[in-house]
Amino acid sequence: MDKLLTAIVDDHPIVIEGLKTMLQNEENVQIVGGFGDGESILFYMKSNQVDLILLDVTLPDINGMDLCQMIKKESLSTVILILSNRTERSIIMQTIQNGASGYLLKNSSIDELRNCIAEVAKGNICFSKEVIDIISRPSKNELQGRPRLTRREKQILILIAEGKTSQTIANDLFLSPLTVDTHRKNLIQKFEVKNMAELIKVAYEQFIL
Amino acid sequence: MDKLLTAIVDDHPIVIEGLKTMLQNEENVQIVGGFGDGESILFYMKSNQVDLILLDVTLPDINGMDLCQMIKKESLSTVILILSNRTERSIIMQTIQNGASGYLLKNSSIDELRNCIAEVAKGNICFSKEVIDIISRPSKNELQGRPRLTRREKQILILIAEGKTSQTIANDLFLSPLTVDTHRKNLIQKFEVKNMAELIKVAYEQFIL
DNA sequence: ATAAAAATACCTAAAAATCAGGAGAAAAAA
DNA sequence: TTTTTTCTCCTGATTTTTAGGTATTTTTAT
Numbered sequence A, B: 001m002d003k004l005l006t007a008i009v010d011d012h013p014i015v016i017e018g019l020k021t022m023l024q025n026e027e028n029v030q031i032v033g034g035f036g037d038g039e040s041i042l043f044y045m046k047s048n049q050v051d052l053i054l055l056d057v058t059l060p061d062i063n064g065m066d067l068c069q070m071i072k073k074e075s076l077s078t079v080i081l082i083l084s085n086r087t088e089r090s091i092i093m094q095t096i097q098n099g100a101s102g103y104l105l106k107n108s109s110i111d112e113l114r115n116c117i118a119e120v121a122k123g124n125i126c127f128s129k130e131v132i133d134i135i136s137r138p139s140k141n142e143l144q145g146r147p148r149l150t151r152r153e154k155q156i157l158i159l160i161a162e163g164k165t166s167q168t169i170a171n172d173l174f175l176s177p178l179t180v181d182t183h184r185k186n187l188i189q190k191f192e193v194k195n196m197a198e199l200i201k202v203a204y205e206q207f208i209l
Numbered sequence C: 001a002t003a004a005a006a007a008t009a010c011c012t013a014a015a016a017a018t019c020a021g022g023a024g025a026a027a028a029a030a
Numbered sequence D: 001t002t003t004t005t006t007c008t009c010c011t012g013a014t015t016t017t018t019a020g021g022t023a024t025t026t027t028t029a030t
Helices: A013-023 A039-045 A064-075 A090-095 A110-121 A127-136 A149-161 A166-173 A178-191 A196-205 B013-023 B038-047 B066-076 B089-097 B110-121 B129-136 B153-161 B168-174 B178-193 B197-205
Strands: A004-009 A029-035 A052-057 A079-084 A102-105 B002-009 B027-037 B052-055 B079-085 B102-105
Touching: A004 A013, A004 A039, A013 A029, A013 B110, A029 A039, A052 A064, A052 A110, A064 A079, A064 A090, A064 B027, A079 A090, A079 A110, A079 B027, A090 A102, A090 A127, A090 B089, A102 A110, A102 B089, A102 B110, A149 A178, A149 A196, A149 B197, A166 A178, A196 B153, A196 B197, B002 B013, B002 B038, B013 B027, B013 B066, B013 B110, B052 B066, B052 B110, B052 B129, B066 B079, B079 B089, B079 B110, B079 B129, B089 B102, B089 B129, B102 B110, B102 B129, B153 B168, B153 B178, B153 B197, B168 B178, B178 B197
Parallel strands: A004 A029, A004 A052, A052 A079, A079 A102, B002 B027, B002 B052, B052 B079, B079 B102
Antiparallel strands: none
16 A cells, blocks of 8 residues: 555644654655645645645634635545644534544544544544544533423524524414514523524534524 | 443334344344334333444434433433434434434445444444545535635624624624624625524534534 | 725615513423 | 413514615735
């Protein structure tokens, strides 16, 4: 098997150097360069093949999620492995949704890194142990502080998210618009939000929608 | 190693039987029962240990995402492996976010199933090849039809999602409220939505928020 | 340098949502 | 069978958003 042509994208030169050192003796990896921002890796990819990208999500110019998409647009076969300090589950999930094949925290061991590189090279999706914990563990504020919605409230919430007005919803459900307004009010109270926009946001964050 | 006490939850008896047959000769798996709905597995778990659940997302009583959470609430150590026909990426991601450790399509081979069971039992997250494709491939309507937002628009979108009014946003950004209104208007046009609630919804669906 | 895109600001009116109360009927739970 | 929750509808005032526009200044890209 040919070595994986591997690029490192991180705005900390130290991290780049560290990774280079850690990976220089790997049999299946060949570092083709370190890049400090999104622009430069995208530019490099226009004229060079890259099989694997070790990518930090926080970059000066482009955010990691967007960069993932751009990289995949440039070359679908390039595999992206995220190396980041960010431990928010939403960030992890979003990078995967945007085309990354794996996610490691920066404090991962060389073994985990090695293992993940092997897995993603095979086409699998791979996370470090710590990341799996984050993904699997329903966070306190997601499970605990999650308001209980009645059937009607849930139903109306969905219709609100579809952009419908109280009037329209009332017609759909054969209710008075005033009733729908009451449910709106109750939803706002239950979720402790200021308006419908914020309501939809937290509903998404808490996976109710 | 002890055998994994494994429950099958699916509303099609044929699927339950098929899985039982497929897995009866596995060394590390012991089927403890088949369940046709969410209630019955939750009830069973109250008095019996279950290590692994093979779960269909579409059930008559409770939807798969919610059931995942309930199962994890009942027993955090129980590992959930989704077996489903649903190929929507959002469903796959949501089950994982809700505590599932893997996702297979029902037409997966016995080898893939065997492999995934082994992986999730080790604490890893595992998908079948087809599922990986779904997750990794940015779908047309997500990449293509995604409106390009300017920096300002994105910034204002975030503040709107926080429940702020035009007035408040204007204060935050040292702008005229009228300017903020213009950006609102442009956002509504770009996303082709009817109001802010729907805007936040599609922004989430397209991973912009 | 010039064209295009983005950001800024304004106007008028109508429509819709939010706030702050209350109150009766139906359904579900204890 | 109570009790509690949910669902329903109401008044009235206020705030905010939405839907048409127009138009100037700054940035950005060619």
